[in-house]
Amino acid sequence: MKRAEAYLAAGASGIMIHSKEKSGADIKKFLNVYNKLEGRKPLMLVPTSYSKIHETELRDWGANIIVYANQLLRAAYPAMENTALSILQNGRAYEVEKNQYSG
Secondary structure, X not given: OHXXXXXXXXXXXXXXXXXXXXXXXXXXXXXXXXXXXXXXXXXXXXXXXXXXXXXXXXXXXXXXXXXXXOHHXXXXXXXXXXXXXXXXXXXXXXHHHHHOOOO
């Protein structure tokens, strides 16, 4: 909280917080205090660790911006790995064409 207050005092236009806790309890506790600050700016969350909490609940807690930063990359990696394996096994790319986005 002291760091958030210092950033706000320095003129930050927003605050982003992150947590490794899966419960989200620390995020909720932080937001309970942060929401009472004078000069509060938009607050951004990146719910990678506490992924079971629905974004409507995060908004109810006071989050303004929710960023799903790692989920797309984590989902893309297995698809790329499977594609590379198929190309190696088949000696060509034809077999993976059915899985490709065609626009």
